[in-house]
Amino acid sequence: MPSKAPSPLRVERPERAALRARLEDLRALIPEVPALAPEAEAEQVLWPILELLEKKQRRLIEEDVRLAALRELTETLLRQPEEERTLRTITLYLRQAYGLVEVLLLTRRDDGRLQGYRARSSDGPHCEAVAWPPELLRGTAWESALAGETVRPAASVGTGAAALPCLPLLLPLRAGARDGEQGGEPCPEDGGVIGVLAIRPDCDTEAREDPFDLAQLGFQTATLLDSVRQSRRSRQEQQFRECLLEAMGDGLLATDGSGRVNAANPAALSLLGLEAARVIGRPVQELAEQAPSLVRHCLRGLDQQERITQAEASIVAGEEKLPISVTVVPLNGDGGAPGGIVATFSDLRPIRAMEAEVRRLDRLAALGRFAGSVAHEIRNPLAAIGAGVEFLSRSLPAESQGDLKFVQEEIARLDRIVRDLLEPSRSQPLRTSRIHVMDLILRAHQAVEPALDGHNLSLVMQPMSEADREAEIEVDADRLLQVLVNLLVNAAEASEPGHRIEVVWGKDPGGGPSTLIWIQDEGGGIPSEHLAHVFEPFYSTKPTGTGLGLYVCRGIVGQHGGEIEIASEQGRGTRVTLRLPDPIP
Structure with missing residues (x-):
C-alpha cells in the first residue's frame, strides 16, 4: 500500500502579510480591532473594523459637539461680569453633557485657595459652592493635582468635617495647555496649574472611557478656565484703572489718533463743567468753547507729536477763568503712527491762593515792622495829650467834664489800637x-x-x-x-x-x-x-x-x-x- 504523500506547506502571500502587519498596528491604537486569524479571509475582518470605526466616528462627533457647545456657552457667559455664575454653569454643563455622577471644577486663587463648584447627579440642577484654604489641602491628593499630577485617589482624604472628597480622577488644569493634552507647558507668569477638574463617571461611561476623550476634556476645560481667569483679571485691571482715574486730583483726557476723546476722569469733567456724554466719544475740538487754550495744547500734541510740560492755560467758567497747568504726552500707534495723546491738567487756584497767602504773610511781617517803628512815636504824644487833658479837667467847670471824659475815652481807645498793632500775630484777650x-x-x-x-x-x-x-x-x-x-x-x-x-x-x-x-x-x-x-x-x-x-x-x-x-x-x-x-x- 503506497504511503500517503505529505501535505504541501502554506506560504502566506506578501499582500496578506502586509495586511496582517497593518492590522496589528491598528490594534495597538484601538484594542477592540479583531485579529486576523490564519484561516480567515480579509473580508471577514473588514466589516467588524468598519463598524468599529463608524462607532468611533460617532463618538468623536458627539465629543466635538459637546466641546463646541461648551466653548460657545463659556463665550456667552464671559460677556457677563459674574464669574461665579460662569463657573457654576460650566460645572453643571460638564456633569449633564458627559453623563457624570459628580464633577468638581475648582480654580486656584492668588492666595492658594481652591474655589469653585461641585455638581452631583443627585442634586439635580443645583451646585454646591466649594472653598478650601491651602492648609486644608496639604498632604492630600488635591495638593498633588495642584503640583501637576493626574491623580486617581482611592477614597476621601481627611477626617470628620474637614474630609475632602476625592473623586476617581483629578485632572490638573494648566494655563497654556496644547490641544490633545490634559495640561501643557507651565506658563511662568501664570504659575502653571490654574485649577483642578475632578470627575466621577457612571459605570457605563467608565467602561468605555477613552483616554483621548479625557485629554480633550481636560484641554478644553483648562482653556475655558483660563479664559474665565483672564476675564477676571481684565475686569480687575479695568476697575483698578477706573479707581485710579477717579482718585486723581488732576483732570485727565485721553484721545485716539484722530483726536476723539476716549477717556475723561471725574476731575476733568468737574473742571470743564461738562457731563461725560458731552466729552467722551467726541472730538477734542468741541471743548474749545470751555477751554480754548487747553484744546490748542492738545492739538499741538496730536499734530506735531510734541510733548508739552506744565504749560499754563485756562478754562472758562461763566464769567470766571480758571487757571490750569497742562501736560500733554503723545502716544505712538502701530508702525510709529500717531496713537493719540494723554493730557493732564491741574487747577492752579490752590497754588494761586497759597501765593496770595504768602504775600499776605509778607504784609503782616511788614505791618509788624511798621508798627514797631512808629508805636513809640505815637504813644508818647498820646501820653502827653492824656496828661494835658487830665490837667485841664482840674480847672474846668463841672458842666464841661462830660466832653473831657469823652476825649479821655478816645485817647484810651487809640492807645489800645496802637498796642494791637504792635503784636499783629497774637490775638489780644x-x-x-x-x-x-x-x-x-x-x-x-x-x-x-x-x-x-x-x-x-x-x-x-x-x-x-x-x-x-x-x-x-x-x-x-x-x-x-x-x-x-x-x-x-x-x-x-x-x-x-x-x-x-x-x-x-x-x-x-x-x-x-x-x-x-x-x-x-x-x-x-x-x-x-x-x-x-x-x-x-x-x-x-x-x-x-x-x-x-x-x-x-x-x-x-x-x-x-x-x-x-x-x-x-x-x-x-x-x-x-x-x-x-x-x-x-
Missing part, C-alpha cells in the same frame, strides 16, 4: 461784657458825628423790630466800637454830600443764634476786581488810606466768633454786615 446794641451804635455815632456833619451826611439808626431795640450782645465794647467807627468812617468817605447812611440791627432773620448789624451807604460801590481784596492788609483804593482798617475789623469780629461780609454794587452803594453770636443765657 477780650474783656467782654453784656451791652445793648443800640448803646454801642450811639457811642459810635458820637465818635463820627463831626465827620458826618462835615460831609453833610445823615445817619439813620433803626432796629429790625421793636423787640430788637433792647437786643444785647456780649462783646468787648471798646474793640467792637473800633469796628463800628471804622465802618462808619468808610461809609462817610464813600458817600456824596446829602446822602444817607443807615445802621440796622436785630436778630438773624434766618433763625440762627446770632445778631446782625449792618451799615448801608449810598456811595458809588466797590469795583468787583477790588472786592475780593478789601480784607487784605495794606490794600486800599483811597489815596490816603493805609489798608489796615478792614483787616483789623475782620480780626476783631473773628475773635468774637463772628463774621463780617461785604456786598457792593457799583452805583448803588455798599453794605457791610456783622454777624455776632448771641450771648450764652
Whole structure:
C-alpha cells in the first residue's frame, strides 16, 4: 500500500502579510480591532473594523459637539461680569453633557485657595459652592493635582468635617495647555496649574472611557478656565484703572489718533463743567468753547507729536477763568503712527491762593515792622495829650467834664489800637461784657458825628423790630466800637454830600443764634476786581488810606466768633454786615 504523500506547506502571500502587519498596528491604537486569524479571509475582518470605526466616528462627533457647545456657552457667559455664575454653569454643563455622577471644577486663587463648584447627579440642577484654604489641602491628593499630577485617589482624604472628597480622577488644569493634552507647558507668569477638574463617571461611561476623550476634556476645560481667569483679571485691571482715574486730583483726557476723546476722569469733567456724554466719544475740538487754550495744547500734541510740560492755560467758567497747568504726552500707534495723546491738567487756584497767602504773610511781617517803628512815636504824644487833658479837667467847670471824659475815652481807645498793632500775630484777650446794641451804635455815632456833619451826611439808626431795640450782645465794647467807627468812617468817605447812611440791627432773620448789624451807604460801590481784596492788609483804593482798617475789623469780629461780609454794587452803594453770636443765657 503506497504511503500517503505529505501535505504541501502554506506560504502566506506578501499582500496578506502586509495586511496582517497593518492590522496589528491598528490594534495597538484601538484594542477592540479583531485579529486576523490564519484561516480567515480579509473580508471577514473588514466589516467588524468598519463598524468599529463608524462607532468611533460617532463618538468623536458627539465629543466635538459637546466641546463646541461648551466653548460657545463659556463665550456667552464671559460677556457677563459674574464669574461665579460662569463657573457654576460650566460645572453643571460638564456633569449633564458627559453623563457624570459628580464633577468638581475648582480654580486656584492668588492666595492658594481652591474655589469653585461641585455638581452631583443627585442634586439635580443645583451646585454646591466649594472653598478650601491651602492648609486644608496639604498632604492630600488635591495638593498633588495642584503640583501637576493626574491623580486617581482611592477614597476621601481627611477626617470628620474637614474630609475632602476625592473623586476617581483629578485632572490638573494648566494655563497654556496644547490641544490633545490634559495640561501643557507651565506658563511662568501664570504659575502653571490654574485649577483642578475632578470627575466621577457612571459605570457605563467608565467602561468605555477613552483616554483621548479625557485629554480633550481636560484641554478644553483648562482653556475655558483660563479664559474665565483672564476675564477676571481684565475686569480687575479695568476697575483698578477706573479707581485710579477717579482718585486723581488732576483732570485727565485721553484721545485716539484722530483726536476723539476716549477717556475723561471725574476731575476733568468737574473742571470743564461738562457731563461725560458731552466729552467722551467726541472730538477734542468741541471743548474749545470751555477751554480754548487747553484744546490748542492738545492739538499741538496730536499734530506735531510734541510733548508739552506744565504749560499754563485756562478754562472758562461763566464769567470766571480758571487757571490750569497742562501736560500733554503723545502716544505712538502701530508702525510709529500717531496713537493719540494723554493730557493732564491741574487747577492752579490752590497754588494761586497759597501765593496770595504768602504775600499776605509778607504784609503782616511788614505791618509788624511798621508798627514797631512808629508805636513809640505815637504813644508818647498820646501820653502827653492824656496828661494835658487830665490837667485841664482840674480847672474846668463841672458842666464841661462830660466832653473831657469823652476825649479821655478816645485817647484810651487809640492807645489800645496802637498796642494791637504792635503784636499783629497774637490775638489780644477780650474783656467782654453784656451791652445793648443800640448803646454801642450811639457811642459810635458820637465818635463820627463831626465827620458826618462835615460831609453833610445823615445817619439813620433803626432796629429790625421793636423787640430788637433792647437786643444785647456780649462783646468787648471798646474793640467792637473800633469796628463800628471804622465802618462808619468808610461809609462817610464813600458817600456824596446829602446822602444817607443807615445802621440796622436785630436778630438773624434766618433763625440762627446770632445778631446782625449792618451799615448801608449810598456811595458809588466797590469795583468787583477790588472786592475780593478789601480784607487784605495794606490794600486800599483811597489815596490816603493805609489798608489796615478792614483787616483789623475782620480780626476783631473773628475773635468774637463772628463774621463780617461785604456786598457792593457799583452805583448803588455798599453794605457791610456783622454777624455776632448771641450771648450764652
